[in-house]
Amino acid sequence: MLTPLKEFATDxxxxxMEEFKTRGFGHxxxxxxxxxxxxxxxxxxxxxxPKNPSWExxxxxxVSKGHSGPAVYATLALKKYFPLSVLQTLNQNGTTLxxxxxxxxxxxxxxxxxxxxxxxxxACGMALGLKLSGKDTRVYLVLGDGECQEGQVWEMAxxxxxxxxxxxxxFLDYNKRQLDGYTADICDLEDPAEKFxxxxxxxxxxxxxxxxxxxxxxxxxxxxxGDRPAIIVLDTVKGSGVKQIEAIELxxxxxxxxxxADEIIVQLKKEKEG
Amino acid sequence: xxxxxxxxxxxxxxGKNVFGATIRKMLEEDPQVVYLDADLMNSIGTxxxxxxxPNQVIEVGIQxxxxxxxxxxxxxxxxxxxxxxxxxxxxxxxxxxxxxxxxYAKNNVRIIGSDPGVTAAYNGGTHMPFEDICxxxxxxHATVIExxxxxxxxxxxPKLKDRPGLTYCRLSRKNCVAVYSEDSTFEPGVANVLRDGxxxxxxxxxxxxxxxxxxxxxxxxxxxxxxxxxxxxxxxLDEACVLEFAKKTxxxxxxxxxxxxxxxxxxVAAYLSETYVTPVIRVGVKDEFGQVGTPEYLAGxxxxxxxxxxxxxxxxxxxx
Ligand SMILES: Cc1ncc(C[n+]2csc(CCOP(=O)(O)OP(=O)(O)O)c2C)c(N)n1
Numbered sequence: 348m349l350t351p352l353k354e355f356a357t358d359x360x361x362x363x364m365e366e367f368k369t370r371g372f373g374h375x376x377x378x379x380x381x382x383x384x385x386x387x388x389x390x391x392x393x394x395x396x397p398k399n400p401s402w403e404x405x406x407x408x409x410v411s412k413g414h415s416g417p418a419v420y421a422t423l424a425l426k427k428y429f430p431l432s433v434l435q436t437l438n439q440n441g442t443t444l445x446x447x448x449x450x451x452x453x454x455x456x457x458x459x460x461x462x463x464x465x466x467x468x469x470a471c472g473m474a475l476g477l478k479l480s481g482k483d484t485r486v487y488l489v490l491g492d493g494e495c496q497e498g499q500v501w502e503m504a505x506x507x508x509x510x511x512x513x514x515x516x517x518f519l520d521y522n523k524r525q526l527d528g529y530t531a532d533i534c535d536l537e538d539p540a541e542k543f544x545x546x547x548x549x550x551x552x553x554x555x556x557x558x559x560x561x562x563x564x565x566x567x568x569x570x571x572x573g574d575r576p577a578i579i580v581l582d583t584v585k586g587s588g589v590k591q592i593e594a595i596e597l598x599x600x601x602x603x604x605x606x607x608a609d610e611i612i613v614q615l616k617k618e619k620e621g
Numbered sequence: 622x623x624x625x626x627x628x629x630x631x632x633x634x635x636g637k638n639v640f641g642a643t644i645r646k647m648l649e650e651d652p653q654v655v656y657l658d659a660d661l662m663n664s665i666g667t668x669x670x671x672x673x674x675p676n677q678v679i680e681v682g683i684q685x686x687x688x689x690x691x692x693x694x695x696x697x698x699x700x701x702x703x704x705x706x707x708x709x710x711x712x713x714x715x716x717x718x719x720x721x722x723x724x725y726a727k728n729n730v731r732i733i734g735s736d737p738g739v740t741a742a743y744n745g746g747t748h749m750p751f752e753d754i755c756x757x758x759x760x761x762h763a764t765v766i767e768x769x770x771x772x773x774x775x776x777x778x779p780k781l782k783d784r785p786g787l788t789y790c791r792l793s794r795k796n797c798v799a800v801y802s803e804d805s806t807f808e809p810g811v812a813n814v815l816r817d818g819x820x821x822x823x824x825x826x827x828x829x830x831x832x833x834x835x836x837x838x839x840x841x842x843x844x845x846x847x848x849x850x851x852x853x854x855x856x857x858l859d860e861a862c863v864l865e866f867a868k869k870t871x872x873x874x875x876x877x878x879x880x881x882x883x884x885x886x887x888x889v890a891a892y893l894s895e896t897y898v899t900p901v902i903r904v905g906v907k908d909e910f911g912q913v914g915t916p917e918y919l920a921g922x923x924x925x926x927x928x929x930x931x932x933x934x935x936x937x938x939x940x941x
Contacts, residue, residue: 372743413747438743438913445745445913461747462714463683493660496682526660527668527680533660534682597663 348621352558355425356386360588361615362421366437366444368608373438374446376585376598378418380522380555381410381489383588384581385422387561388487397428400454406484407473409458411466412491412520413447420444420453428455464497466490467517471503474515474576485569488517493525496534501546507576508547515576516568521555522585526599540580548576555581556588589615623805625815627834630799632771637794639771640733641666643778644703648677654782657692657704659685665705665735665794686715692730693722701729701782708734708791709741712753724760724787731781737767737791737827738878739919741911749911755883757789758856764809765856767791767827772801773853780809791827795916798831800851812859814866818848821934822866822873826852826885828916829876829904829925836930847934855885860892867899872937874902876930881905900940902933 349357359382367373389395394406410419417437424431429443436442443452447461458473460466470488477484494500507515519539523530530536540550549572553564561581568577585599586592589611595601644667647654660683662668671678681688685706692702706714711734723730734753736742741749757765764784768774774792781788800815807813815830816837825833830851837847848866852859867873873893875886886903893899906923920926 440914440918442913446743447745447747449746459747461745462710493683496660496684498684498686525683527658527663530682533680534684599663 349619350559352386352390352562354619355390356383356558356588357615357619358425359386359418359421361612362424362431362434363417364608364612364615366417366421366434367603368605369435370438372600372602373417374414374599375592375601375603376524377412377491377520377522378415379589379592380583380585380587381415381418381520383556383558384489384518384520384561385418386558387565389422389426390558390562392562392565393487394484397426397455400428404482404484407457407470407486408489409460409466409470409473409486410448410489411460411470412463412489412494413460413466415489416444416446416448419448419456423453423455463491463494464499467500467503471507471512471515474507474512475510478512478514485514485516488515490517490519491525492519492521492523492530492536492539495519495536495539504543504546504548511574512576513572513574516565517576517578519578519580520583521580522583522587524585524599528597540578543578548578550578550580552580552582555583623807623813624802625800626802627798627800627831629835631796632799634771635794635796636771636774636792637664637666639774640792640794643775645670647779647782648674651701651782652677653699654701654703655679655695657681657688657702659683659688659706659710661706667705685710686718689715689718690722693726693728696728696730703731703733705733705735707736707741707748708750708753709736709748711789712750712756716756719787720760724763727786729785731784731788731790733790733792735792735794737793738906739916739923739925740793740795740828740878742916742919743913745913746911751880751906751909751911753791754855754877754879754885758883758888760787762786763856764788764854766809766854769827769830769851769853770797770800772799772803772805773807775803776805777807777809784809793828797828800830800834807853810854810857810859812854812862813851814848814862815851816847816849818870819846820870820872821845821938822848822850822870823876823930823934824850824852824863824873824885824889825876826855827878829878832925832927833876833930835927836934839927839931840934845934845938852885855888858888858892863889863892864897867893867897871941872900874904874930874933874937876904878925879905880908882908900937902937904929904933
């Protein structure tokens with residue numbers, strides 16, 4: 348038996364496969380690897396109202412690795428921000444679900460991202476603005492490991508600590524791969540938690556494939572971070588939860604046949620049944 | 622010398638494969654050539670080169686601004702850098718580094734921006750460069766080139782290896798409509814007259830050259846004789862050619878896969894307004910952002926088709 352959060356994560360994966368199946372290609376690897384994090388966030392952490400996506404007092408989420416939009420869209424549809432059938436329009440002409448997150452097109456998307464590094468700063472700006480307005484809302488940010496090669500991420504890191512953004516929690520999807528290959532071969536991030544700690548952040552590093560553990564860690568972080576920004580480094584696998592996709596070495600952007608998508612959907616449904 | 626082989630069909634080779642092979646050849650022939658990329662080697666047909674030529678190929682990672690500064694430094698110690706990223710990031714993400722550390726400091730660097738305009742397709746608005754021509758034109762003394770097809774890439778790219786200063790090249794990584802024979806050669810700054818005409822001149826670059834040739838065929842059926850010029854060097858503009866055809870036809874249409882603000886059309890119109898006043902109708906994106914879609918769909922949305930060129934030609938002629 349799966350826990351409710353694990354079941355939610357599996358449903359998100361199933362709906363992602365439905366999206367990719369219709370389109371035939373997409374950023375599968377990095378979408379799958381943030382799924383467990385999204386399950387934890389939307390499975391009870393985020394203060395949100397799907398009926399009122401622009402509610403002023405909602406928590407905000409910025410997925411700075413904006414190419415993982417399909418994972419977020421699947422989650423939003425399951426939370427009833429829009430009908431599941433809309434997922435079929437992923438990346439089609441005139442869609443409301445573009446490859447990269449767009450706050451002007453999709454209900455529930457808080458920030459437009461896709462140019463890597465930029466979501467780091469906009470999330471930080473939201474956290475600062477909400478803090479300055481005396482709100483108790485929180486801002487969450489999802490970063491990629493390749494993305495952390497952008498200097499902007501580290502400018503943001505200095506800034507967030509300086510401004511004591513205790514309402515700010517970032518996640519690093521440490522899946523060790525980027526577009527061209529392994530992050531360690533291209534420009535190594537080494538121990539990112541240690542780096543953020545040296546910037547005066549509260550930092551934790553955990554296994555990133557367990558939504559229950561992610562949830563617990565978020566709750567603990569909220570208690571412990573005080574007036575520091577926090578980062579939870581998630582050790583993940585690119586393509587996480589779908590062995591056929593994990594096994595493709597360069598799985599950043601891949602083609603997928605309807606047959607393979609169906610095979611994966613059947614397999615995920617079986618996992619749910621246990 | 623060039624030969625136009627246009628018949629509406631696409632090239633057999635994808636732009637990225639030709640680019641990869643051309644870069645490899647240059648690296649092998651000249652040890653001072655270095656190639657830099659910001660995590661898009663797999664997208665542009667150069668992956669693997671870092672293993673075979675590790676002293677000349679630098680996979681920088683996702684840090685375009687740093688890459689441009691590094692390229693400037695490499696040039697300062699005698700290397701001949703070629704740096705690639707998507708055109709959107711080459712233009713927007715590192716403009717000050719390109720401006721200062723390359724152009725202003727007088728370093729010699731070639732920047733290749735791929736996925737011009739609507740060819741960015743499914744990557745959508747964040748990745749869709751409509752402004753790169755404008756931004757690079759605004760850098761003093763820069764050269765701005767758009768490769769029309771991959772025959773041009775293979776022939777012209779190596780010629781840029783020893784070019785002084787900043788050279789920006791727009792390049793499609795997909796299969797372009799074939800315009801040139803493989804043995805064609807090109808001179809930076811010298812436009813190619815692909816078709817002579819009497820009534821109107823269409824000045825185009827990039828994927829719009831094929832649309833212009835198509836439009837000219839259809840205009841001919843209406844009894845309108847249209848010249849077609851491939852202005853693959855957008856800066857420095859081949860002013861002599863523009864002037865000659867303005868005088869000859871008295872009406873100009875420009876066509877580009879990007880924003881008309883500051884682009885090819887703006888360059889042509891500005892030049893003619895100061896020399897030989899001629900109607901110039903600009904076909905291009907009318908001050909809009911990008912979005913996801915197939916290139917064909919987006920060309921329709923933004924008005925980048927042969928049909929748009931045809932109506933622009935009629936309009937230009939009507940206000941002669
Ligand atoms: C500024 C910028 N440069 C380049 C790209 C192209 N690009 C999109 S995703 C990607 C790799 C991202 O790697 P990572 O952050 O590790 O994401 P993940 O592996 O988790 O998908 C690249 C290079 C981009 N979107 N933005």
